[in-house]
Amino acid sequence: MMVPVRCFTCGNVVGEHWEEFDERANEGDEDPQQVLDELGVDRYCCRRMLVSHTDLVDVVSPYQ
Numbered sequence: 001m002m003v004p005v006r007c008f009t010c011g012n013v014v015g016e017h018w019e020e021f022d023e024r025a026n027e028g029d030e031d032p033q034q035v036l037d038e039l040g041v042d043r044y045c046c047r048r049m050l051v052s053h054t055d056l057v058d059v060v061s062p063y064q
Contacts, residue, residue, distance in 0.1 A: 004018060004049050004050065004053045007043070007045050007046045007049045008045075008049065009045035009046075009049075010043060010045050010046065012043065012046050014041065014046050014049055014050055017036075017039045017041055017050065018053075020035075020039065021035055021036065021041075021050050025051075032051055036050065036051075
């Protein structure tokens, strides 16, 4: 799994929030905006980084 470690724009560390955000937002029970608010991710660039990230490992290497 490729995890976004730092925000490309501001350099803040966002990797520490990725797993919890991914689990909670992809279940569909919670709104991604609320999850980011609860995790304390306030900057727009960092929020965009987490919301727009897509794991490509499964697509790139389907034969494991």
